[in-house]
Amino acid sequence: MSEIWSAEYTAMKGDVPLYMYRKHEGAPDPGAARPVLFLVHGSSFSGPSGFDLMVPGRDDYSLMDAFARRGYDVWTLDHEGYGRSGRTDGNAPISEGVKDLIAGVEVVERETGERSYFFYGQSSGALRAACFAAAAPDRVRRVVLDAFVWTGEGAPTLIERAKRLDQWRASNMRPVDRDFFHSIFNRDLPGTSEEAVPDALADAELALCSEVPTGTYLDMCANLPVVDPLDVTCPVLILRGEHDGIATEEDLIAFFQRLPNQDKQFSIIAGQAHVAPLGLNRARFWHVMDGFFRMPARQDPYEDEDRQKIEERRRAGGRS
Amino acid sequence: MSGMWSAEYRAMKGDIGLHVWRKRVGAPKPGAADKPLLFLVHGSSFSGRSGFDLAVPGKEGYSMMEAFANWGYDVWLMDHEGYGRSDWGEGAFAYVSEGVDDLKAAMAVIEAETGAKRMSMYGGSSGALRAACFAAACPDSVDRLALAAMVYTGKGSPTLAKRAERLDEWRSSNKRPVDHAFFASIFNRDKPGTAEDEVAVALADSEAALCTHVPTGTYIDMCANLPLVEPEDVKCPTLLVRSEHDGIATDEDVMEFWSRLPNKDKQFTQMDGQSHAATLGLNRWRFWHVLNTFFSMPPRCDQ
Numbered sequence: 001m002s003e004i005w006s007a008e009y010t011a012m013k014g015d016v017p018l019y020m021y022r023k024h025e026g027a028p029d030p031g032a033a034r035p036v037l038f039l040v041h042g043s044s045f046s047g048p049s050g051f052d053l054m055v056p057g058r059d060d061y062s063l064m065d066a067f068a069r070r071g072y073d074v075w076t077l078d079h080e081g082y083g084r085s086g087r088t089d090g091n092a093p094i095s096e097g098v099k100d101l102i103a104g105v106e107v108v109e110r111e112t113g114e115r116s117y118f119f120y121g122q123s124s125g126a127l128r129a130a131c132f133a134a135a136a137p138d139r140v141r142r143v144v145l146d147a148f149v150w151t152g153e154g155a156p157t158l159i160e161r162a163k164r165l166d167q168w169r170a171s172n173m174r175p176v177d178r179d180f181f182h183s184i185f186n187r188d189l190p191g192t193s194e195e196a197v198p199d200a201l202a203d204a205e206l207a208l209c210s211e212v213p214t215g216t217y218l219d220m221c222a223n224l225p226v227v228d229p230l231d232v233t234c235p236v237l238i239l240r241g242e243h244d245g246i247a248t249e250e251d252l253i254a255f256f257q258r259l260p261n262q263d264k265q266f267s268i269i270a271g272q273a274h275v276a277p278l279g280l281n282r283a284r285f286w287h288v289m290d291g292f293f294r295m296p297a298r299q300d301p302y303e304d305e306d307r308q309k310i311e312e313r314r315r316a317g318g319r320s
Numbered sequence: 321m322s323g324m325w326s327a328e329y330r331a332m333k334g335d336i337g338l339h340v341w342r343k344r345v346g347a348p349k350p351g352a353a354d355k356p357l358l359f360l361v362h363g364s365s366f367s368g369r370s371g372f373d374l375a376v377p378g379k380e381g382y383s384m385m386e387a388f389a390n391w392g393y394d395v396w397l398m399d400h401e402g403y404g405r406s407d408w409g410e411g412a413f414a415y416v417s418e419g420v421d422d423l424k425a426a427m428a429v430i431e432a433e434t435g436a437k438r439m440s441m442y443g444g445s446s447g448a449l450r451a452a453c454f455a456a457a458c459p460d461s462v463d464r465l466a467l468a469a470m471v472y473t474g475k476g477s478p479t480l481a482k483r484a485e486r487l488d489e490w491r492s493s494n495k496r497p498v499d500h501a502f503f504a505s506i507f508n509r510d511k512p513g514t515a516e517d518e519v520a521v522a523l524a525d526s527e528a529a530l531c532t533h534v535p536t537g538t539y540i541d542m543c544a545n546l547p548l549v550e551p552e553d554v555k556c557p558t559l560l561v562r563s564e565h566d567g568i569a570t571d572e573d574v575m576e577f578w579s580r581l582p583n584k585d586k587q588f589t590q591m592d593g594q595s596h597a598a599t600l601g602l603n604r605w606r607f608w609h610v611l612n613t614f615f616s617m618p619p620r621c622d623q
Contacts, residue, residue: 191622192622242584249579250579253575253579256588257571257572257575261592262564262590262591262592262593263590263591263592264589264590265587265588265589265590265610266587266588266589267586267587267588268584268585268586268587269584269585270557270583270584270585270620271584271620271621271622271623280621280622281620281621281622283618283621284617284618284620287613287616287617287618288587288613288617290613291609291610291612291613291614292613294609294613295606295609295610296605296606296609298592298593298603298606299593299602299603299605300513300514300593300594300601300602300603301513302511302513302514302592302593303592303593306592306593
């Protein structure tokens with residue numbers, strides 16, 4: 001088995017530098033490009049901290065390593081205001097996150113020569129990824145939306161979060177500390193992850209920052225829905241942890257049913273909570289993602305016709 | 321892949337003999353379940369071996385049994401009463417409920433051969449109804465369940481509305497004739513072009529060598545007796561696969577069933593470019609890929 005190769009890059013969104021990180025089994029070979037998987041982080045911690053987490057005494061928490069070993073060219077990006085990326089005086093809402101991704105994919109294209117990628121987004125990262133897929137459909141091959149929320153109606157986590165809406169509106173940044181990282185893993189159902197995980201995550205993040213932007217919290221509490229399912233035209237996997245309070249199943253099913261591309265999947269992972277990629281059952285979670293990305297190509301004669309129909313429906317806003 | 325091994329068995333449901341067929345890579349060790357077991361349940365109109373182990377002249381890759389055997393499964397199927405190489409009791413309609421009894425008889429054979437009491441199960445069309453009813457009746461026997469071309473209440477189903485126009489005919493006889501034109505209609509009724517023409521011919525040839533009629537019981541059940549199973553009674557992890565062009569049910573009906581399944585290890589997959597008989601369609605490898613991913617889910621770590 002080859003060593004995992006890694007590299008850092010900087011994408012530029014105007015004058016805001018955005019940190020990018022890439023992992024690959026062995027050094028990339030320009031003559032044998034692997035499928036690119038782009039991982040999009042959520043509201044509370046940066047890309048490498050969440051997707052390439054090193055938990056002391058454990059070697060099986062890095063989603064980036066797991067997918068590099070499975071043959072993917074794995075990338076992530078720290079959104080504006082997070083991790084190793086630049087800060088501004090803005091609050092980094094979802095719409096800014098989409099601009100971050102637009103900047104990020106230019107770097108990926110420059111380095112790989114490929115224009116269209118697999119995407120995975122977690123929590124508000126799923127909102128960013130869905131909005132990006134809607135804005136740049138030619139750049140997204142297949143997208144996994146994990147811990148996603150559409151309208152937010154009835155979502156226990158968002159009802160609780162909205163109690164502090166004035167605070168999110170009053171400041172562009174919110175403080176994070178060790179207790180907060182523990183709360184992410186315990187708010188839905190304690191015991192769905194190992195205790196060492198939030199500590200490792202807190203160690204990684206608190207070395208980089210003491211606060212994160214409020215924009216995605218504000219969007220999720222006050223501005224949903226931020227994406228119309230009819231605009232997400234690529235194949236979609238909705239992935240949900242059984243105990244995740246960020247959305248109700250009904251909300252997600254309604255979104256899923258409106259997705260126009262008939263290559264779509266909804267998977268619920270039993271025994272998982274909101275941060276499923278770092279839960280006890282992460283291997284099950286990764287297995288489902290990998291299976292979705294590896295779907296063999298269509299062999300029937302209707303693919304182009306279907307693509308046209310999807311595009312017509314998108315343009316008509318669902319009225320056709 | 322070489323080394324494909326096969327064997328046939330006879331399950332007994334009372335005095336009705338039922339054909340059971342098995343394929344895997346390499347011979348088994350008697351009494352040992354050394355590979356994950358997968359059982360395939362056929363639908364209303366053709367037998368298990370014809371549908372799941374079909375040889376299409378000049379074409380490769382139509383045997384679902386061999387595909388899964390090559391992925392490491394020990395694959396089993398049966399011909400239900402009245403179908404293929406199984407007996408047909410005098411006057412029997414072979415309703416879905418009787419299909420469940422057939423499956424119980426087959427499980428006894430599998431346990432005798434492998435020692436295993438549980439397996440993954442796939443059912444298509446009325447085979448999905450048999451499999452779901454079996455999972456509800458024998459929850460200890462089904463590890464993971466995949467249901468394709470499934471219908472719950474049947475409300476709004478174009479195929480069943482059409483079929484129900486002949487309900488009196490199905491009720492008046494336990495036998496309905498099948499011929500080459502009928503088999504062609506299975507593949508063309510939803511969306512012509514989603515399967516190769518040679519498939520219907522090969523399937524018809526395979527079935528014509530065994531029978532000229534099949535039982536009407538599952539047709540009657542699907543036209544007049546739905547729902548046959550409530551989702552709350554299916555307690556194992558369940559995958560529901562819905563083909564884009566399948567008229568056997570509406571999206572809403574199938575999603576209603578899925579949303580009420582109590583086990584939160586569950587998956588709903590919608591497949592584009594597919595019609596009712598997805599296992600024999602042009603996109604069958606996509607279909608099989610989805611099933612394989614579901615059946616090969618790693619074990620839970622939190623229980």
